[in-house]
Amino acid sequence: MTAERIRFYQVGSFAAGNRLLDPEQRTVQSRTERSNTLTSGHRACQGCGEALGARYALDAAMRATEGKLVAANATGCLEVFSTPYPESSWQLPWLHSLFGNAPAVATGMAAALKVKGRDDIRVLAQGGDGGTVDIGFACLSGMFERDDDVLYVCYDNEAYMNTGVQRSGATPPAASTATTRPVGMEAGNRFGQGKNVPLIAVAHEIPYVATATVADLHDLEAKVERAMTFRGARYLHVLVPCPLGWGTASSATIQVARLAVETGLFPLFEAEHGEITSVTRIRRRTPVEEYLRAQKRYAHLFGDPPRPDIVARLQAAANRTINRFGLAE
Amino acid sequence: MRRQLEGSVAVAKAIALCRPEVICAYPISPQTHIVEHLSDLVRSRELAPCEYLNVESEFAAMSAAIGASAVGARAYSATASQGLLYMVEALYNASGLGLPIVMTVANRAIGSPINIWNDHSDAMSQRDSGWIQLYAESNQEAVDLHIQAFRLAEAISLPVMVCMDGFVLTHAYEGVDLPAQEDVDAFLPPFAPRQVLDPDEPMTIGAMVGPEAFTEVRYLMHAKQMQALDDIPAIASTFAQAFGRPAGGLVRRYRSEDAETIVVALGSVLGTIEDVVDELRADGIRIGALGVKTFRPWPLEEVRAALAHAERVVVVEKAFAVGAGGIVGQNVRLALDGTGVTVHDVVAGLGGRPITGRSLRGLLDDAIAGRLPRDRMTFLDLDTGIVERELERPSGPHAENILRDLGVLARPY
Amino acid sequence: MHQVRIHGRGGQGVVTAAELLSVAAFAEGRHAQAFPTFGSERTGAPVVAFCRIDERPIRSREPIAEPDTLIVQDPTLLHQVDLFAGLHPGGLVLLNSARTLQELGLDDTGFRIVTLPATDLARKHLGRPVPNAVLLGGFAALTGVVSLDAVVAAIREKFKGAIGEQNAVAARVAYEQLEAVHA
Numbered sequence: 003m004t005a006e007r008i009r010f011y012q013v014g015s016f017a018a019g020n021r022l023l024d025p026e027q028r029t030v031q032s033r034t035e036r037s038n039t040l041t042s043g044h045r046a047c048q049g050c051g052e053a054l055g056a057r058y059a060l061d062a063a064m065r066a067t068e069g070k071l072v073a074a075n076a077t078g079c080l081e082v083f084s085t086p087y088p089e090s091s092w093q094l095p096w097l098h099s100l101f102g103n104a105p106a107v108a109t110g111m112a113a114a115l116k117v118k119g120r121d122d123i124r125v126l127a128q129g130g131d132g133g134t135v136d137i138g139f140a141c142l143s144g145m146f147e148r149d150d151d152v153l154y155v156c157y158d159n160e161a162y163m164n165t166g167v168q169r170s171g172a173t174p175p176a177a178s179t180a181t182t183r184p185v186g187m188e189a190g191n192r193f194g195q196g197k198n199v200p201l202i203a204v205a206h207e208i209p210y211v212a213t214a215t216v217a218d219l220h221d222l223e224a225k226v227e228r229a230m231t232f233r234g235a236r237y238l239h240v241l242v243p244c245p246l247g248w249g250t251a252s253s254a255t256i257q258v259a260r261l262a263v264e265t266g267l268f269p270l271f272e273a274e275h276g277e278i279t280s281v282t283r284i285r286r287r288t289p290v291e292e293y294l295r296a297q298k299r300y301a302h303l304f305g306d307p308p309r310p311d312i313v314a315r316l317q318a319a320a321n322r323t324i325n326r327f328g329l330a331e
Numbered sequence: 332m333r334r335q336l337e338g339s340v341a342v343a344k345a346i347a348l349c350r351p352e353v354i355c356a357y358p359i360s361p362q363t364h365i366v367e368h369l370s371d372l373v374r375s376r377e378l379a380p381c382e383y384l385n386v387e388s389e390f391a392a393m394s395a396a397i398g399a400s401a402v403g404a405r406a407y408s409a410t411a412s413q414g415l416l417y418m419v420e421a422l423y424n425a426s427g428l429g430l431p432i433v434m435t436v437a438n439r440a441i442g443s444p445i446n447i448w449n450d451h452s453d454a455m456s457q458r459d460s461g462w463i464q465l466y467a468e469s470n471q472e473a474v475d476l477h478i479q480a481f482r483l484a485e486a487i488s489l490p491v492m493v494c495m496d497g498f499v500l501t502h503a504y505e506g507v508d509l510p511a512q513e514d515v516d517a518f519l520p521p522f523a524p525r526q527v528l529d530p531d532e533p534m535t536i537g538a539m540v541g542p543e544a545f546t547e548v549r550y551l552m553h554a555k556q557m558q559a560l561d562d563i564p565a566i567a568s569t570f571a572q573a574f575g576r577p578a579g580g581l582v583r584r585y586r587s588e589d590a591e592t593i594v595v596a597l598g599s600v601l602g603t604i605e606d607v608v609d610e611l612r613a614d615g616i617r618i619g620a621l622g623v624k625t626f627r628p629w630p631l632e633e634v635r636a637a638l639a640h641a642e643r644v645v646v647v648e649k650a651f652a653v654g655a656g657g658i659v660g661q662n663v664r665l666a667l668d669g670t671g672v673t674v675h676d677v678v679a680g681l682g683g684r685p686i687t688g689r690s691l692r693g694l695l696d697d698a699i700a701g702r703l704p705r706d707r708m709t710f711l712d713l714d715t716g717i718v719e720r721e722l723e724r725p726s727g728p729h730a731e732n733i734l735r736d737l738g739v740l741a742r743p744y
Numbered sequence: 745m746h747q748v749r750i751h752g753r754g755g756q757g758v759v760t761a762a763e764l765l766s767v768a769a770f771a772e773g774r775h776a777q778a779f780p781t782f783g784s785e786r787t788g789a790p791v792v793a794f795c796r797i798d799e800r801p802i803r804s805r806e807p808i809a810e811p812d813t814l815i816v817q818d819p820t821l822l823h824q825v826d827l828f829a830g831l832h833p834g835g836l837v838l839l840n841s842a843r844t845l846q847e848l849g850l851d852d853t854g855f856r857i858v859t860l861p862a863t864d865l866a867r868k869h870l871g872r873p874v875p876n877a878v879l880l881g882g883f884a885a886l887t888g889v890v891s892l893d894a895v896v897a898a899i900r901e902k903f904k905g906a907i908g909e910q911n912a913v914a915a916r917v918a919y920e921q922l923e924a925v926h927a
Contacts, residue, residue: 072528074398075537082539090535095528097401098537099424103394106386110353110398110406111528113382117352117404123530141394144387335770337763361782448782499805504766504778602803683782685806 005224029219030061037064037093044091045083049252051242051259052080052157054216056128059155059240062226064094067124072111073097076104076129076138079164079244080157102137104129105145108152116151124230125151131158131172135199139171142199146206149234153226156199156237159244167247171197174267175319176312177299179247184302189312200271203237207276215241215268217260221282225272241268249298261293266320269327283331284324290317333508338470338500339364341507342435345474347378348515349433349481351407352522353399355384355392359414360447361497362437366409389414393421393432400430401536403527405481408432411497412439412453419457422490426461426552428537431484431522433477434462437497438598438649440682444730448683449497451597451649454626455658461552463491463559464627465579466597470500471507475578476624478510479566482519486566487559489552494626496599498683510574518573556628563625581630584637586612587619591642592699594620595634595663600647600679600686607691618695623659634666643673645698647691647711649680656708675703679711686711745798746889747808751827752817755787757876761815762793764880764902768894769797777802790825797889813887815879816840817862819848831855838882840875858886858925860918869914870907881915885922892919 005027030036039060046053064071072095075081081098084091099107108127115123127145129138134156145152161179162168169179175193178184182191203211209232214222222240229236243259245252262268263282267290270282291313294300303309324330336344343365346354354373356366372378382399386392389410396406410418415436425432436454440446454464465480467473473495480491495501526534540548560581567580577583585605587593594604601622611618621637623630638644644667646660655661657676664674675698680686690712697703720736721729748765752758759780766778780793794808810830814837821827831837833854842861845851860882862875869878877899884892895915900908 070530072402072530081537085535085538087538087540087544090538092535093533095530095533096535096537097398097528099394099397099428100420103390103397103421106391106394107398107401109384109386109391110355110395110400111402112398113353113355113384113395114399114402114404114406117380117382118402119380140387141391144391147387148385335767335776498782499779502779502782503805504763504776505802506770506775599805602805606804687806687809688804689809 005220030065030223031058031219036061037069039064039093040084041091041093043089045086046079047246047252049245049255050079050083051216051244051255052130052159053083054255055157055222055240055242056080056084058216058219058222059128059226059238060094060126062223063124063126063153063230066227066230069094070123072115072123072125074099074104074107074111074125074127076127076133077101077164078130078133079159080128080130082164101133103141104133104138105152105154106141108154109145109148109150112151121151124153126153126155128155128157130163131156131160132162132170134158135171135197139197139199143202143206146203146208146235146237149208151233151235153229153236153238156239157242158239159242159247161244161247163244163247171195172199176303176316178302179299189309190300190302193315200237200239203239204273204276204278206235208235208237209233209274210236211273212237213239213241213268213270215259215263215270216243217256217263218270221270228272247299249301250296254296258293258296261288261296264288265290265293266324266329267293267316269323269329271327278327281327281329284329285331287330290320332511333506335504336470336507337364338473338495338503338505340368341470341509342473342477342495342501343368343372344509345477346407346435347372348510348512349478349519350405350516350521351378351381352404353382353384353396353406354408355386355395355399355406356409357386357389357392357414359389359411361439361449361501362409362411362435364501365435365437389417390421393418393425393434396432396434397421397425397428397430400425400432401428401528403522403524403529405522406430406432407434409435409437411437412441412447415453415457416441419460422457422460422462425490427548429488430490431481431488431524432490433480433484434490434492435477436492436494437501438494439497443728446682447497449499449649450681450683451494452681454492454494455650457492458627458658461489461556462627463489463556463625465491465493465625466623467493467495467500468599468601468622468624470495470503470505471576472578473500474507474509475570475574475576478515478518479570479579483559483562483566485522485524487555487562488524489555489559494598499599508576514573518570560628560630579624581625581633582637583622583624585620585622587621587637587641589617590619591617592695593618593638593641593644594695595623595638595644595646595659596620596648597623597626597659598649600649603686603688604647604691607688607695610688610692611695616699626659629662629665631666634663635670638663638667638672639670641672643675643698645675645677645695645703647677647679647686647694649678651676651678651708660708673705675705676708677703677711678708684712745796745802746813746887747811748795748797748813748815748883749808749811750793750795750815750817751821751825752791752876753787753821754789754791756791756817757874758791758793758817760902761817761876761880762795764877764895764898765795765883765890766797767898767901768880768890771894771897772890774799775801777805779805781807790821812836813838813883815883817875817879819843822848822850828853828855836886838879838886840879858882858922860922862918865914865917869917870910877911878914878918881918882922885919886925892916
């Protein structure tokens with residue numbers, strides 16, 4: 003169950019001032035005693051959605067487990083910017099093995115902790131969309147199938163960002179990446195491709211699946227906390243804008259994530275054992291064009307010549323998602 | 332206790348005696364009976380506490396072993412051939428991270444063409460992966476090497492691969508002495524790593540190391556393997572004292588001290604070679620053998636000491652470096668550099684072709700008579716007719732072309 | 745050293761026969777080695793298994809090219825596989841068949857072929873046409889390389905309960921039938 007959404011109509015903005023909240027309802031991030039699991043000094047870009055998402059998710063997980071957490075991290079931006087040898091910004095036990103094996107490494111960690119009678123220590127595996135949706139997919143599915151006691155968090159910035167913004171199985175249609183440039187007649191990434199890993203996770207009927215973004219801190223933290231109440235395989239898919247790869251202002255990360263939700267392109271939901279248990283309805287329905295115009299990776303849709311047909315297809319996809327998940331208020 | 336057992340089952344029982352805490356294995360011929368028997372032992376609680384993971388690929392198997400070992404659990408896996416290749420990225424990762432994982436490799440050929448039978452191309456392809464490589468001559472030695480392997484791995488913080496010939500050893504029933512649990516416990520203390528993932532003392536493992544430090548890290552890996560050249564004989568010696576029989580070590584000489592001709596080999600073929608040596612000795616020929624038990628690190632000094640006095644050395648190996656020559660042969664030549672000993676590279680037993688005493692006798696007659704080439708490999712029992720026909724007009728997969736040449740290619744009708 | 749080569753088809757327990765033989769020899773204080781030719785596991789395909797028995801440790805592992813004894817579990821192999829390859833003139837063949845050598849066309853091979861209706865005995869005592877244990881009883885009688893007691897003990901160790909007992913009985917019957925021939 004997500005936390006009750008708070009509406010601040012009287013304020014006229016989306017500001018969520020913590021002074022209005024009961025102390026018990028305040029976010030982990032607002033507390034001085036938060037773990038700061040991903041501490042400052044890492045080398046992420048200004049405005050990096052993944053750094054934000056990882057900090058949010060891990061501090062919430064550390065709170066939920068009273069600091070008894072170990073992490074397996076796939077190769078990618080997060081791994082690279084957080085551990086510029088000989089420095090590290092991680093304040094929990096952390097292992098980076100390979101690109102495609104974070105779920106399997108976590109499986110091994112969970113088994114070891116269990117055999118040692120220390121399954122009070124929980125395991126979190128994390129990676130970007132590349133390491134989760136593509137190269138790590140077999141290991142992810144295996145971990146789900148076995149129902150291993152691992153929470154897997156995917157930070158989805160919709161391309162292989164660390165290696166220079168190449169297309170992944172999570173890259174949305176029409177997006178421009180280094181390998182799906184709008185050259186000639188091509189209008190970015192193809193329609194009809196792509197993998198919906200949250201729904202695939204639901205199809206595995208694991209105990210808990212949820213989607214979240216860095217735009218809603220309460221929601222993300224609540225979902226991490228809920229995930230940690232379960233034993234077995236759990237999956238959290240977090241949309242994290244990448245200023246560099248998406249061509250957005252570094253100050254606009256949270257705003258762009260919110261637009262993805264409000265257009266219906268990124269549905270927020272939870273599922274347990276194969277059934278959707280909650281969705282977050284869209285409060286302010288927004289046309290996809292507003293979201294697309296905010297990102298240079300879609301600039302070719304508004305160039306010379308413009309591609310209103312593509313925009314219309316993307317709008318249709320958003321509408322379909324809204325209907326499918328029942329996101330309209 | 333001495334029992335008549337299938338090799339795989341004996342090895343599984345030996346592994347169980349070593350008290351592995353996490354077993355992750357994916358089935359592949361000819362290792363399946365090992366992981367099946369271990370599964371039974373865990374399910375029946377005969378092996379406990381132990382988590383047995385049915386993983387979805389060999390890549391996952393080694394990855395899970397990495398996670399388990401990093402948390403401080405004694406981890407084990409087993410594979411062969413294609414499975415070993417599928418986990419190569421993880422093999423290098425494990426050795427680079429210094430994790431003392433032990434793995435059985437039931438030596439099997441690598442495709443294409445697909446072939447499930449024994450040769451050494453799988454393990455040989457990973458000789459540079461940073462793993463220690465030990466080769467068993469018999470099922471008894473396979474049992475003994477696994478027990479030594481855990482101790483060695485944990486002492487030097489490097490993963491160890493125990494190689495045993497697929498089918499030839501894994502599926503052979505023979506007499507094996509399985510040690511008692513308390514004797515193995517005395518030989519192998521619990522795994523207590525210095526670096527471990529622990530929330531009470533968090534650490535970061537696996538950061539990217541740049542040009543400024545990478546060379547030093549890799550040098551240290553090499554230095555550790557070189558140090559193993561001392562550790563391996565020491566552990567073998569302790570083992571012999573504890574269990575009353577020799578096993579493992581770096582090399583094993585057989586009637587080679589005064590030999591003019593010495594045959595060098597790894598694994599089970601040494602049994603047949605020893606029979607042949609005895610027959611030729613009975614005819615007055617001064618011949619001996621050298622079994623290489625540890626291939627990585629390469630026991631260069633021991634090999635040199637064993638072979639330098641010979642007139643000729645015949646290396647019989649079950650793999651080769653395509654486009655180059657022998658692999659073991661190359662390492663032997665390195666050891667004999669400057670000695671003037673003639674080295675012949677012989678490739679035999681590929682894809683499970685039996686190496687018979689008769690063929691070996693013919694080969695050694697040729698060697699002693701000076702009929703073996705020195706500048707290129709000899710392929711034992713090669714059907715030269717077939718290959719010469721194929722070489723006249725090669726195109727596409729050779730296996731299928733051979734059928735064309737033999738006129739046995741199926742046609743629809 | 746005594747070398748036995750066992751021929752049959754997948755599903756007839758050829759591999760188990762070699763295994764049991766090696767266990768029996770081991771129990772009597774000898775060294776024994778048993779292994780099959782290895783192929784894809786498929787019911788009905790020709791299978792060969794080997795067993796070496798010796799007073800001394802056995803080092804060689806090549807397939808048995810020159811057996812002392814052949815055990816043939818399936819006579820239909822006679823026309824499909826070169827069963828007698830490597831067998832010396834006068835070498836012993838224990839053949840699972842209810843027919844005579846003449847009927848089988850095997851009365852002039854130069855080998856010493858002894859027939860035993862092992863499948864019939866198996867049907868009678870086990871209710872299933874699996875002749876491997878039966879033939880081992882016959883082998884014990886003909887060669888004395890292993891004792892019947894050791895064969896029976898090996899059978900009982902491998903097959904628990906009724907199946908083990910039935911196989912043991914069938915092996916004994918075969919032994920008694922052929923003991924006369926050997927004598």
